Amino acid sequence: MLTDVIEFRIDRRSGVSTYMQIVQQVKQAMRLGLLTPGDRLPSAREVVEATTVNPNTVLKAYRELEREGLVEGRRGLGTFVTKSLSSEATTGDDAPLRRELSRWMGHAQEGGLVVEDVDALYSAVRDEHYPAEERS
Amino acid sequence: MTPLTATAVGKRYRSRWAVRDCSFTIPEGKVVALVGPNGAGKSTLLRIAAGLVRPTTGELRAFDTPLRGRIHPDVAFLAQNRPLYRDLTVREVARACAAMNDRWSADRVHEVLGLLAGVDHDAKVGTLSAGAVTQVAIAMALGRLPRLLLLDEPLSDLDPLARDETLRIIMTEVADRGTTVVMSSHLLSDLREVCDHILLIDEGRVQVDGDIEEVLAQHRILVGPATDESAVEGTLISASRTERQATLLMREARPVPEGWVGTEPDLESLVMGYLRASRERRLSAERG
Numbered sequence: 363m364l365t366d367v368i369e370f371r372i373d374r375r376s377g378v379s380t381y382m383q384i385v386q387q388v389k390q391a392m393r394l395g396l397l398t399p400g401d402r403l404p405s406a407r408e409v410v411e412a413t414t415v416n417p418n419t420v421l422k423a424y425r426e427l428e429r430e431g432l433v434e435g436r437r438g439l440g441t442f443v444t445k446s447l448s449s450e451a452t453t454g455d456d457a458p459l460r461r462e463l464s465r466w467m468g469h470a471q472e473g474g475l476v477v478e479d480v481d482a483l484y485s486a487v488r489d490e491h492y493p494a495e496e497r498s
Numbered sequence: 499m500t501p502l503t504a505t506a507v508g509k510r511y512r513s514r515w516a517v518r519d520c521s522f523t524i525p526e527g528k529v530v531a532l533v534g535p536n537g538a539g540k541s542t543l544l545r546i547a548a549g550l551v552r553p554t555t556g557e558l559r560a561f562d563t564p565l566r567g568r569i570h571p572d573v574a575f576l577a578q579n580r581p582l583y584r585d586l587t588v589r590e591v592a593r594a595c596a597a598m599n600d601r602w603s604a605d606r607v608h609e610v611l612g613l614l615a616g617v618d619h620d621a622k623v624g625t626l627s628a629g630a631v632t633q634v635a636i637a638m639a640l641g642r643l644p645r646l647l648l649l650d651e652p653l654s655d656l657d658p659l660a661r662d663e664t665l666r667i668i669m670t671e672v673a674d675r676g677t678t679v680v681m682s683s684h685l686l687s688d689l690r691e692v693c694d695h696i697l698l699i700d701e702g703r704v705q706v707d708g709d710i711e712e713v714l715a716q717h718r719i720l721v722g723p724a725t726d727e728s729a730v731e732g733t734l735i736s737a738s739r740t741e742r743q744a745t746l747l748m749r750e751a752r753p754v755p756e757g758w759v760g761t762e763p764d765l766e767s768l769v770m771g772y773l774r775a776s777r778e779r780r781l782s783a784e785r786g
Binding site for chain 2: 372374377379380381405406407410411414415416417418419422
């Protein structure tokens with residue numbers, strides 16, 4: 363059994379709660395295809411040993427993921443991924459959309475844009491296409 | 499069973515109330531941050547919970563049993579002065595504790611001591627650094643296999659590495675055994691990342707008590723024009739004002755009025771807001 367499929371990186375200064383960071387990192391790993399159905403999430407104890415967080419927070423994050431239908435807790439065995447969030451569009455370094463975005467970012471870099479410019483452009487365009495009130 | 503229930507607990511030393519009219523319940527399995535400034539009553543409260551001090555008024559129960567001047571068998575307590583025999587070696591202290599406790603796990607103590615990189619088991623306690631003494635005392639507390647662990651300023655003497663080592667030991671204890679933990683600190687930042695429940699004490703009284711995420715969600719920081727505070731509804735906790743702008747910490751705030759911006763506070767701003775309010779109440783009481 364793979365025990366070290368993913369590791370959480372908790373940023374204490376981000377202002378985002380530890381619980382939310384874990385939820386987001388699991389979802390991101392699922393989108394990127396790093397976690398697929400059948401994978402076991404690290405146990406609370408494994409997360410504690412790696413990052414010194416409160417195990418209750420880890421379990422709370424897993425319960426939230428379970429409520430969203432993404433994972434399932436199996437008594438005595440652990441918490442398992444039950445759903446796939448990845449698609450060909452998001453998985454792998456050679457996914458077409460990723461290549462296009464990479465090309466775009468290459469142009470930005472050549473054009474002398476700094477990372478804040480890139481972030482600002484990206485979020486402005488993203489918000490045009492995905493208005494905040496429609497996002498879940 | 500509830501690990502700890504306080505009902506109108508008060509403790510008076512001569513004319514001064516160290517703890518006054520404290521009522522709260524600590525739910526099972528929580529990791530509780532007991533925070534407040536120096537002299538707020540944290541240590542007294544923990545000593546009452548450990549059965550070392552009898553309250554002047556009210557009652558504290560551990561696992562539904564009223565405390566009557568002795569520690570409950572399921573509770574372990576790290577006292578602020580870390581009372582260990584200075585002339586004994588770490589190994590001898592472990593044996594002495596084993597002899598003094600009815601329920602004792604030598605294996606657990608051995609396991610925890612084994613995780614402490616900086617502690618020589620053959621050194622006399624008196625020769626150890628303050629941080630190492632704290633870590634040894636925590637290992638002894640865990641030897642009682644407690645269901646409720648009370649820690650008075652467990653991190654205050656520790657350097658960053660020892661601090662991480664110690665928190666990891668405590669958090670692993672929570673993961674493995676579902677132990678309820680109450681940790682005090684006058685530094686909120688010490689506890690923020692590992693606690694899920696807050697008990698804020700000031701002037702001997704409970705100021706905030708609850709699940710941290712829930713407490714934060716009940717509060718808002720509203721920023722708006724100083725001239726138009728009447729539009730804001732909810733319970734005002736504290737405020738800071740300039741000529742033009744008002745910054746208000748509100749509990750149960752209603753929808754944010756036009757012209758105001760509302761955000762959820764972080765734990766630091768929330769605690770500061772309550773402490774500021776409590777200080778202002780004290781100052782205005784002193785002024786009469």
